[in-house]
Amino acid sequence: xxxxxxxxxxxxxxxxxxxxxxxxxxxxxxxxxxxxxxxxxxxxxxxxxxxxxxxxxxxxxxxxxxxxxxxxxxxxxxxxxxxxxxxxxxxxxxxxxxxxxxxxxxxxxxxxxxxxxxxxxxxxxxxxxxxxxxxxxxxxxxxxxxxxxxxxxxxxxxxxxxxxxxxxxxxxxxxxxxxxxxxxxxxxxxxxxxxxx
Amino acid sequence: xxxxxxxxxxxxxxxxxxxxxxxxxxxxxxxxxxxxxxxxxxxxxxxxxxxxxxxxxxxxxxxxxxxxxxxxxxxxxxxxxxxxxxxxxxxxxxxxxxxxxxxxxxxxxxxxxxxxxxxxxxxxxxxxxxxxxxxxxxxxxxxxxxxxxxxxxxxxxxxxxxxxxxxxxxxxxxxxxxxxxxxxxxxxxxxxxxxxx
DNA sequence: TCGCTACGAAACGAATACGTTTCGTATCTT
DNA sequence: AAGATACGAAACGTATTCGTTTCGTAGCGA
Numbered sequence: 001x002x003x004x005x006x007x008x009x010x011x012x013x014x015x016x017x018x019x020x021x022x023x024x025x026x027x028x029x030x031x032x033x034x035x036x037x038x039x040x041x042x043x044x045x046x047x048x049x050x051x052x053x054x055x056x057x058x059x060x061x062x063x064x065x066x067x068x069x070x071x072x073x074x075x076x077x078x079x080x081x082x083x084x085x086x087x088x089x090x091x092x093x094x095x096x097x098x099x100x101x102x103x104x105x106x107x108x109x110x111x112x113x114x115x116x117x118x119x120x121x122x123x124x125x126x127x128x129x130x131x132x133x134x135x136x137x138x139x140x141x142x143x144x145x146x147x148x149x150x151x152x153x154x155x156x157x158x159x160x161x162x163x164x165x166x167x168x169x170x171x172x173x174x175x176x177x178x179x180x181x182x183x184x185x186x187x188x189x190x191x192x193x194x195x196x197x
Numbered sequence: 198x199x200x201x202x203x204x205x206x207x208x209x210x211x212x213x214x215x216x217x218x219x220x221x222x223x224x225x226x227x228x229x230x231x232x233x234x235x236x237x238x239x240x241x242x243x244x245x246x247x248x249x250x251x252x253x254x255x256x257x258x259x260x261x262x263x264x265x266x267x268x269x270x271x272x273x274x275x276x277x278x279x280x281x282x283x284x285x286x287x288x289x290x291x292x293x294x295x296x297x298x299x300x301x302x303x304x305x306x307x308x309x310x311x312x313x314x315x316x317x318x319x320x321x322x323x324x325x326x327x328x329x330x331x332x333x334x335x336x337x338x339x340x341x342x343x344x345x346x347x348x349x350x351x352x353x354x355x356x357x358x359x360x361x362x363x364x365x366x367x368x369x370x371x372x373x374x375x376x377x378x379x380x381x382x383x384x385x386x387x388x389x390x391x392x393x394x
Numbered sequence: 395t396c397g398c399t400a401c402g403a404a405a406c407g408a409a410t411a412c413g414t415t416t417c418g419t420a421t422c423t424t
Numbered sequence: 425a426a427g428a429t430a431c432g433a434a435a436c437g438t439a440t441t442c443g444t445t446t447c448g449t450a451g452c453g454a
Contacts, residue, residue: 012422012423012424014421014422014423014429014430015421015422016420016421016422016429016430016431017430020430020431035317036234036235036313036316036317037233037235037313038233038234038235038236038237038313039235039317040235041410041411041412042411042412042413043410043411043412044411046432050432051431051432052431052432052433052434053412053413053432053433053434054413054414054415054416054431054432054433054434055430055431055432057413057414058430058431061413062412062413063411063412063413112312112313112315112316113313113316115309115312115313115371115372116233116234116235116309116310116312116313118309119233119309119310120232120233120236125374126374128372129372129373129374132372132373133373153391155387155391155392156387156388156391156392157384157388160365160381160384160385160388161388163365163368163369163373164361164362164364164365164385164388164389165361166368167361167364167365167366167367167368167369167372168357168360168361168364168365169364170364170367170368170371170372171360171363171364171367171368172360172364174312174367174371175312175325175326175329175364175367176326176329176330176360177322177323177326184357187354187357188357188361190352190353191353191354191357191358191361191389192361192388192389194350194352194353194391195352195353209452209453211399211400211451211452211453212451212452213399213400213401213451213452214400217400217401238440238441238442239441239442239443240440240441240442243402247402248401248402249401249402249403249404250402250403250404250442250443251401251402251403251444251445251446252400252401252402254443254444255400255401258443259442259443260442260443
């Protein structure tokens with residue numbers, strides 16, 4: 001009985017499996033962006049992916065599991081920032097990137113669906129919050145170190161500052177008809193941190 | 198032919214009609230907050246309101262019209278602010294009020310559903326955006342006048358400043374597990390406008 | 395009091411989506 | 425080349441919801 005093998009990866013897994021998984025996850029994200037959490041239908045995902053419905057149920061037990069995995073795939077979009085320039089320049093780069101992602105990417109298209117899903121399902125909510133907290137860590141660290149070095153004015157809470165900057169971008173995407181444009185990054189920094197810095 | 202009467206209100210409309218309308222709209226808001234835009238079901242609204250389904254269809258042609266009317270009713274929640282105190286105190290009062298509404302009220306409970314609905318339906322989206330823009334006008338005016346009077350530091354865009362403040366509260370509600378508390382209002386003002394003001 | 399009408403309950407057919415199952419085919423590993 | 429298996433297509437029964445309709449009742453205005 002080759003019990004030990006159970007803990008090793010199969011030497012040559014059938015490539016059809018992983019390919020199906022990726023095609024289906026991409027289709028699921030497209031579906032979430034197109035019709036939202038409430039309108040999400042497995043049959044539409046199958047059609048979108050050019051796949052039989054049975055193939056989806058072969059890989060995921062139900063709709064929620066598929067949605068959770070699709071959200072997980074959004075994390076691959078993460079595209080962190082450079083390491084050169086003044087703190088102000090780095091921060092502007094981050095904000096421009098966030099604006100790009102929130103407005104245009106699969107993440108941005110799925111954002112309302114993610115918010116709705118997080119509101120309805122506790123497991124998705126935990127993931128949603130953790131993901132967002134993780135994504136903001138570099139920004140908070142940058143602000144904290146810039147305050148410590150005197151590049152940014154003292155007396156501000158780095159985390160709250162980051163949330164004010166990032167929050168503005170999300171607010172514009174979700175609550176107004178004028179999404180935040182990368183060109184406004186400098187103005188936003190001036191507004192929140194002051195232009196005299 | 199009493200044509201002119203067409204333009205006047207019926208002298209004594211059946212009170213059952215308006216009563217049904219209000220009960221149903223309140224139930225619709227509760228339903229939106231509880232199950233969201235996608236899960237919204239007319240039959241559940243009827244049960245929640247203690248009303249026959251036919252009564253709902255007697256007053257609204259379909260689901261979307263009912264949802265739109267329910268959103269319109271949220272506007273009644275508006276509870277503007279006082280006129281006394283320093284600009285800083287007024288602003289803190291506004292932010293505390295926004296925090297209350299966004300976290301606790303029917304509006305706050307329906308917020309994810311509204312965002313999702315606005316994403317899917319152009320008419321609801323226009324209403325959603327206009328409502329939000331309208332709600333922010335007093336805040337923007339306050340900031341603008343405080344900047345003009347020298348109470349707030351110059352060089353900031355009042356609208357963007359207001360969006361940074363309000364946006365932080367919405368961001369905390371929608372994207373984190375730590376909703377904004379009224380006690381943080383002063384810290385938020387310090388962070389965005391500087392504590393030296 | 396009398397006629398009118400808004401009402402609640404219930405049943406309806408159509409449509410949609412879930413999750414399952416079957417079956418023949420195409421593609422993988424060995 | 426041969427056996428194993430992941431696949432797509434299709435059909436299935438169940439459940440849910442839509443929006444409609446019918447009907448008897450209760451509350452309204454006059």
